[in-house]
Amino acid sequence: MDVRKAVIPAAGLGTRFLPATKAVPKEMLPIVDTPTLQYIIEEAVQSGIEQILVVTRRDKTAIENHFDRTVELEHALRDRGDAEMLAEVRRISGMAELLYVRQKEPRGLGHAVAKAKGFVGDEPFAVLLGDDVVMSETPCLRQLLAVHQRLGGSILGVQPVPPEDVSKYGIVSGTELEPGLLAMNDMVEKPATSQAPSQMAVLGRYVLSPAIFSILEQTPPGQGGEIQLTDALRMLLKQESVYAYHFEGRRYDVGNKQGFLEATVETALQRPDLREPFLQYLRTLVANLPQR
Numbered sequence: 123m124d125v126r127k128a129v130i131p132a133a134g135l136g137t138r139f140l141p142a143t144k145a146v147p148k149e150m151l152p153i154v155d156t157p158t159l160q161y162i163i164e165e166a167v168q169s170g171i172e173q174i175l176v177v178t179r180r181d182k183t184a185i186e187n188h189f190d191r192t193v194e195l196e197h198a199l200r201d202r203g204d205a206e207m208l209a210e211v212r213r214i215s216g217m218a219e220l221l222y223v224r225q226k227e228p229r230g231l232g233h234a235v236a237k238a239k240g241f242v243g244d245e246p247f248a249v250l251l252g253d254d255v256v257m258s259e260t261p262c263l264r265q266l267l268a269v270h271q272r273l274g275g276s277i278l279g280v281q282p283v284p285p286e287d288v289s290k291y292g293i294v295s296g297t298e299l300e301p302g303l304l305a306m307n308d309m310v311e312k313p314a315t316s317q318a319p320s321q322m323a324v325l326g327r328y329v330l331s332p333a334i335f336s337i338l339e340q341t342p343p344g345q346g347g348e349i350q351l352t353d354a355l356r357m358l359l360k361q362e363s364v365y366a367y368h369f370e371g372r373r374y375d376v377g378n379k380q381g382f383l384e385a386t387v388e389t390a391l392q393r394p395d396l397r398e399p400f401l402q403y404l405r406t407l408v409a410n411l412p413q414r
Contacts, residue, residue: 124170124271125170125171125245125246125247125248125267125270125329126170126171126172126173126245127171127172127173127174127175127241127242127245127247127248128166128171128173128174128175128247128248128249128250128263129174129175129177129234129235129238129241129242129247129248129249129250130159130162130163130166130174130175130176130177130249130250130251130252131177131225131231131234131235131249131251131252132147132149132159132176132177132178132182132185132252133177133178133179133182133224133225133228133234134148134228135228136148136149138377138378138379139151139379139382145181146184147159147178147181147182147184147185148252148377149162149182149185149252150184150185150188151376151382153255153376153382153385153386153389154386154389154390154393154396157188158252158255158376159176159185159188159252160188160214161255162250162252162255163189163217163218163220164217165250165256165261165262165263166218166248166250166263167217167218168261168264169248169261169263169264169267170264170267171218171248171263172218172219173218173219173221173241174218174219174220174221175220175221175222175223175238175241175242176220176221176222176223177222177223177224177225177234177235177237177238178222178223178224178225179224179225179226180224180226185222186220186222188214189214189215189217189218189220190215191212191215192211192215195211196208196211196212199211221241223237223238223241225237228348229343229348229349230343230344230346230348230349230350230351231251231348231349231350231351232338232341232348232349232350232351232353232354233338233348233349235249235330235334235338235351236335236338236339236349239335242332242335243332244332245332246270246276246329246330246331246332247329247330247332248263248266248267248327248328248329248330249327249328249329249330250263250326250327250328251326251327252376253326253375253376253377254325254326254327254373254374254375254376254377255373255374255376255385256325256327256369256371256372256373256374257371257372257374257388257389257392258369258370258371258372259370259371260370260371262279262327262369262371262373263279263327263329265279265367265369265370265371266279266327266328266329266367266369267329269303269329269365269367270329273363273365274363275331275362275363275364275365276328276329276330276331276334276355276358276362276363276364276365277328277329277364277365277366277367278294278306278309278324278327278328278355278364278365278366278367279324279325279326279327279328279366279367279369280294280304280322280323280324280325280366280367280368280369281322281323281325281368281369281373282321282322282323282368283321283323284321285315285318285321286315287323288312288313288315288318288321288323289312289313289314289315289318290312290323291312291323291324291325292309292310292311292312292323292324292352293309293310293313293318293319293320293321293322293323293324294306294308294309294319294320294322294323294324294366295307295308295309295310295319295320295322296308296365296366299365302367302368303365303366303367303368304322304365304366304367305363305364305365306359306364306365306366307359308356308359309324309352309355309356309359311344311345311350311352311353312345322366322368324352324366325369325373326373327369331358331362333358333361333362334354334355334358337354337357337358337361338351338354340357341353341354341357372388374388387404
């Protein structure tokens with residue numbers, strides 16, 4: 123069955139980016155001049171997704187406003203003859219069919235995904251986490267969907283992380299079916315380095331069977347008193363095939379300041395309108411850094 127729907131959990135408090143996120147959703151922080159969430163939605167659309175459910179909270183109406191039409195802005199751009207930007211703001215409001223549901227209390231990623239049950243129905247669906255931006259020639263989600271078309275089941279996007287970082291992620295283990303593809307047999311959430319079954323970390327992209335919803339309904343609160351998606355996926359492993367796919371692309375963890383800065387700098391350097399002057403600035407900056 124083709125995957126037509128995607129879910130983007132976006133109800134987090136964004137505490138790692140305070141005070142900026144006191145009034146601005148972290149998903150709306152711009153990488154150069156484009157909100158982080160827009161990169162995620164564009165990836166989904168470029169992968170063939172037709173409908174997207176964004177799980178938000180009551181103080182994140184800026185997300186809905188960004189992807190809605192702003193008639194006054196369109197009129198202002200038209201009147202001053204800025205046809206290029208007018209086309210861009212219209213493209214943003216028409217790029218996908220977006221729906222929204224609120225997570226009324228912070229009860230974890232598993233709880234946020236469970237909010238999508240009515241939207242998804244009895245279909246496989248995608249989940250894209252907003253803390254992970256992937257820049258790749260072939261959209262990351264499209265890579266996972268290609269595996270799903272061949273094998274069915276659920277697919278988790280993974281990449282290796284350094285040993286010192288395995289305690290930050292869900293780490294998978296399994297049997298290699300072909301280069302870059304594992305048939306999973308377990309998944310451990312944030313293990314100690316000495317207890318990690320591998321260095322392959324789940325990095326914010328999933329294609330999931332609808333069977334996950336009945337499992338989430340039975341999943342008790344785990345770490346932090348929240349309903350963990352990892353716990354539900356481990357139960358799903360006992361019922362259905364779950365695969366881990368090593369996707370291609372440069373992944374940025376924009377949920378932390380270092381990753382966000384790397385994404386901003388590297389994206390600017392890929393922009394034809396910014397690359398040369400920004401590169402010259404960086405060279406001058408580095409050359410004049412004080413020695414320590």
